[in-house]
Amino acid sequence: MIxxxxxxxxxxxxIGVGVLIFILGSRPRLKRxxxxxxxxxxxxxLLVGWVLTVLExxxxxxxxxxxxxxxxxxxxxxxxxxxxxxxxxxxxxxKEAL
Amino acid sequence: MHPVAVFDIIxxxxxxxxxxxxxxxxxxxxxxxxxxxxxxxxxxTMCYGFSLFVEWTWQTKVLDRIEDxxxxxxxxxxxxxxxxxxxxxxxxxxxxxxxxxQELFDEAPVGYHELDTEGRIMRVNRTELDxxxxxxxxxxxxxxxxxxxxxxxxxxxxxxxLAGDIPPGRVFERTLRRKDGNTxxxxxxxxxxxxxxxxxxxxxxxxxxITERKRAEESLAEERSLxxxxxxxxxxxxxxxxxxxxxxxxxxxxxHFMGATTPDELLGKTDFDFYPQELAARYYADxxxxxQSGQPxxxxxxxxxxxxxxxxxxxTTKVPLRDSRGKIVGLVGISRDITARKLAEEDSERLMxxxxxxxxxxxxxxxxxxxxxxxPLVNIxxxxxxxxxxCDLICSALRDKVPAADVGEKVRTALNKDVPEALGFIMTSAxxxxxxxxxxxxxxxxxxxxxxxxxxxxxxxxxxxxxSMEYQVKEAGATVDIESLPPxxxxxxxxxxxxxxxxxxxxxxxxxxxxxVIRIYAKVEDGQSIYCVEDxxxxxxxxxxxxxxxxxxxxxxxxxxxxxxxxxIVRHILDRHNGKVWAESELGxxxxxxxxxxxx
Numbered sequence: 091m092i093x094x095x096x097x098x099x100x101x102x103x104x105i106g107v108g109v110l111i112f113i114l115g116s117r118p119r120l121k122r123x124x125x126x127x128x129x130x131x132x133x134x135x136l137l138v139g140w141v142l143t144v145l146e147x148x149x150x151x152x153x154x155x156x157x158x159x160x161x162x163x164x165x166x167x168x169x170x171x172x173x174x175x176x177x178x179x180x181x182x183x184x185k186e187a188l
Numbered sequence: 189m190h191p192v193a194v195f196d197i198i199x200x201x202x203x204x205x206x207x208x209x210x211x212x213x214x215x216x217x218x219x220x221x222x223x224x225x226x227x228x229x230x231x232x233t234m235c236y237g238f239s240l241f242v243e244w245t246w247q248t249k250v251l252d253r254i255e256d257x258x259x260x261x262x263x264x265x266x267x268x269x270x271x272x273x274x275x276x277x278x279x280x281x282x283x284x285x286x287x288x289x290q291e292l293f294d295e296a297p298v299g300y301h302e303l304d305t306e307g308r309i310m311r312v313n314r315t316e317l318d319x320x321x322x323x324x325x326x327x328x329x330x331x332x333x334x335x336x337x338x339x340x341x342x343x344x345x346x347x348x349x350l351a352g353d354i355p356p357g358r359v360f361e362r363t364l365r366r367k368d369g370n371t372x373x374x375x376x377x378x379x380x381x382x383x384x385x386x387x388x389x390x391x392x393x394x395x396x397x398i399t400e401r402k403r404a405e406e407s408l409a410e411e412r413s414l415x416x417x418x419x420x421x422x423x424x425x426x427x428x429x430x431x432x433x434x435x436x437x438x439x440x441x442x443x444h445f446m447g448a449t450t451p452d453e454l455l456g457k458t459d460f461d462f463y464p465q466e467l468a469a470r471y472y473a474d475x476x477x478x479x480q481s482g483q484p485x486x487x488x489x490x491x492x493x494x495x496x497x498x499x500x501x502x503x504t505t506k507v508p509l510r511d512s513r514g515k516i517v518g519l520v521g522i523s524r525d526i527t528a529r530k531l532a533e534e535d536s537e538r539l540m541x542x543x544x545x546x547x548x549x550x551x552x553x554x555x556x557x558x559x560x561x562x563x564p565l566v567n568i569x570x571x572x573x574x575x576x577x578x579c580d581l582i583c584s585a586l587r588d589k590v591p592a593a594d595v596g597e598k599v600r601t602a603l604n605k606d607v608p609e610a611l612g613f614i615m616t617s618a619x620x621x622x623x624x625x626x627x628x629x630x631x632x633x634x635x636x637x638x639x640x641x642x643x644x645x646x647x648x649x650x651x652x653x654x655x656s657m658e659y660q661v662k663e664a665g666a667t668v669d670i671e672s673l674p675p676x677x678x679x680x681x682x683x684x685x686x687x688x689x690x691x692x693x694x695x696x697x698x699x700x701x702x703x704x705v706i707r708i709y710a711k712v713e714d715g716q717s718i719y720c721v722e723d724x725x726x727x728x729x730x731x732x733x734x735x736x737x738x739x740x741x742x743x744x745x746x747x748x749x750x751x752x753x754x755x756x757i758v759r760h761i762l763d764r765h766n767g768k769v770w771a772e773s774e775l776g777x778x779x780x781x782x783x784x785x786x787x788x
Contacts, residue, residue: 098256105263112270120270122277124217133266140263159195159240166202166233173206173230177213 095147103140110137125175132168135161193244199237206230219276226272229265236262299374299395302381305388307331307346316395319374321367332393337363337371349378349391356380361398373402420451425502425523428509433458433475436518447495463493478506478519489526501530551635558628565625569618576611579603624740627753631739634757639679639764643788646673646719649680650708653687657695664695666704673710676717676785682761683785686769687721689754690781694723696748699776717787722780728773736771758783 113120113130120126139161146154207230214223239255293300299316301309312327320327320335327335336342342362348354360376374395381390419426419439428437435442435454443451446462459468470490478485484507492500502523509518583603647670654661654668661668668691676683691706698704702724710719728736728743735741737759740752755769762769765785773779 096256098260101260102263105260105267109263109267109270112267116270116274119274119277122280123273136262136266156192156195159192159199162237162240163195163198163202166199166206166237169230169233170202170206170209173209176217178209 095144099140099143099147103137103144106137106140109133125172128168128172128175132165132172135168136165139165190244193241196237196241196244200234200241201237203230203234203237207234218273219279222269222272222276224272225265225268229262229269232258232261232265299397301327301332301393301395303332303346303391303393305350305390307333307343307350307391310390319366319372319395319397320364326367335364337365346391349380350388352380352388354378364395373398423525425521425525427454427521427523428518429475429521430518431479431516433472442523445492445494462495467491467493474504474506475519478508479516482508482516484508489530492523500525500527502526551632554628555632555636558625558632562622562625562629565618565622569615569622572611572615572618576608576615579607579611623751627740627751631753631757631760634682634760635764637682639682641677641679641765643675644678644680644683645675646710646717649684650687653684653691657688657691660692660695664698664704666695666698666706668706668708671707671709673708673719674712674717675788676719677788678765678767678785679761682765686758686761686783687719689758690721690783693754694721694725694779694781696750697743697779698723698725699778712787715787716784719783719785720780721783722778724778727775727777727779728771729775733771733773737769 110133113133120130123129139158142154142158142161146158207227210223210227210230218226236255236258239251239258243251243255293311294314296313296315299319300311300313301316302311304310308329309327309332310329312324317324317327322335331343332346333339333342345354345360356379358378360378362374362376364372364374366372375398377394377396379392379394380388381392383389419437420441422439423441425442425445426437426439427435427442430436434456435458438451438454440451443449443454446454448454459471462468463471474485474488477483484505486505488504488506490502490504492502494500503526504521504523506519506521508516509520511517586603650670650673654670694706695704705724707722708719709722710717712718732741732743736743737755739756741756742748742750742752745752758769762783762785767786768784769782771779771781
């Protein structure tokens, strides 16, 4: 069996883990963001995608690749939902109200 | 199309949609910087999705390289996004804190202002603006002393503060001028502001409106002055002592009594510093009793010695003094000089004793007089009879033995007319004197008889009295009506005599022109049973009404029998029973005799 590791994927994962730590450390403050859970879950799903893209070099390449892309898609959808919640609906900002 | 490519196109489309939504609702939320960074993330995600999707169709190295670069930028951009969001949140928090601070600053219960190093107002809160009636524009930038009544003093104080000459925490009392011209007393608390280098950069002052406090202080001072004037001008001794019996407050009367010039000289001292040991110890014991028991000492009459050494009598009231929690912290005392009253009481007592003695002597004299005078009177009466009989014998002998011609006319007249007439006068007078002496004797014996007080059934007693006088009632053709009578306290035989005498009088003085009606009724009032014997008799003329209880006073001495003692005895008996008797009468209509006796 040939194991194939791509440096860029490892770099993505490492940066992703760094962001994860950053997020976990700032969680109380991030909660002040509207619908913050959706955005953070979107990031977590994306991070899972980055983990899968590294893992697919070792085993189950096709399945993990499939799941990886699915994670990207799900993450994008969650981010889009967050955008809709924050910018697309809800009460107008104070400026608009004025 | 490859199934995985579907996910990539979804990634692309979702990112695109998110980007459109963001741009459309750009103004709705978040900080502009955070939104810009987030826009970048969406662009990169969109490009990443697009490049992944294109890869399935055109597999080129260039495209592969672009996808790798964008793929690496995505997590990095997430970091930027999170950082930007956190920065935005921090800014928002700061703004909130500032707004909160401004709110607190404006709505603080005290006024605040900040001055720069020139003494100009740089910041002022709403409370202070409301206090003074200015707008912020009218105050900002102006020297603070412009708003003070005493500008020079205020300017000097600000200069001293800015020079650091005034220690921190010091509070000043100032009078500010309001926009409407009125003055406002305030308390100013000062805090120096310093820059990073530690140099004084200004002053922050807290202004407290003390108008109410000033008013309360003035009111309190007025009340104190009033109270002080009041207690100092009271003739009574007024003092307040602490729990150790030391004077805390004393009025001028106390000071003068104790030989001090002013009340202040007494403060902190005790009775032991002014009175003899024994007297002071007695006062101290009284004080401690009041303080420890919490029970007031009311109108205690006690001796005292004034500064000149004169003995006095005082009526003293001491009440415990409590603090706001109810704990006894001393006592308040009021002492009234009752020396004059005490002397008068002593005089009165002496007089009463003398009077009692004199009364005893008088009764004794009365008894002796009435008793001993009867003996010679009996002789007079006896020998008058004897003389009368002898005179009759002489007359008879002369009639039988001596011819009428031999007896001179003068002798005949003397024997037949003058001597019997003189003897008649002597015997009538002696009889009258005997009657008077009997009355006096009865009266004096009444004064010596013991009074046996017991509850009396007045219904039974009056029924008995009426029954015993049934003959007189029938003779007079009268009716006696007795209503229900309350009981009273008294000596049965003496009270019986009271009502017998009154009833006898009522029957004696009935009006012959109409049937006599005597009504006896009663009521209880203020612990006294008041009985009334009412008749429809002849009544008593007004000029006699005040004399009917006098000894030997008779209304119709020629027509009615009696000694004039009945009502005197009634009054005498009732005096000994702590009772009363009085009469109301109308001539020609009848009389009412009231008897008041202690109720059961």
